[in-house]
Amino acid sequence: MKRTFMVLLISIIFLLISCSKKQFSLVIIDSYTGEPYNTVRTEILKVLERKGYKKGKNITLSHHTIGNDKSKGITIIKKALKKNPTVILLNGTV
Numbered sequence: 169m170k171r172t173f174m175v176l177l178i179s180i181i182f183l184l185i186s187c188s189k190k191q192f193s194l195v196i197i198d199s200y201t202g203e204p205y206n207t208v209r210t211e212i213l214k215v216l217e218r219k220g221y222k223k224g225k226n227i228t229l230s231h232h233t234i235g236n237d238k239s240k241g242i243t244i245i246k247k248a249l250k251k252n253p254t255v256i257l258l259n260g261t262v
Contacts, residue, residue: 180212180255192221193253195230197244199260208259238262
């Protein structure tokens with residue numbers, strides 16, 4: 169899991185750095201409430217903040233929990249895509 173987390177984190181940071189926008193948007197969709205989703209989300213946000221990406225300053229965050237409901241996830245993704253987010257992170261197994 170640690171390796172997967174690092175690959176995910178590096179991918180998100182690369183996408184944000186390579187983007188020409190000054191304001192970034194991150195949509196996080198968790199499969200469920202609780203662990204390990206809370207820890208993964210919290211750690212990603214901590215690393216992004218250390219890299220200079222601060223919620224409310226240069227990054228907007230939209231967070232959703234879908235209760236492992238695939239159709240709810242699809243609906244959230246479709247709505248998010250209309251706003252052209254920088255990154256959509258699916259945190260879980262859906």
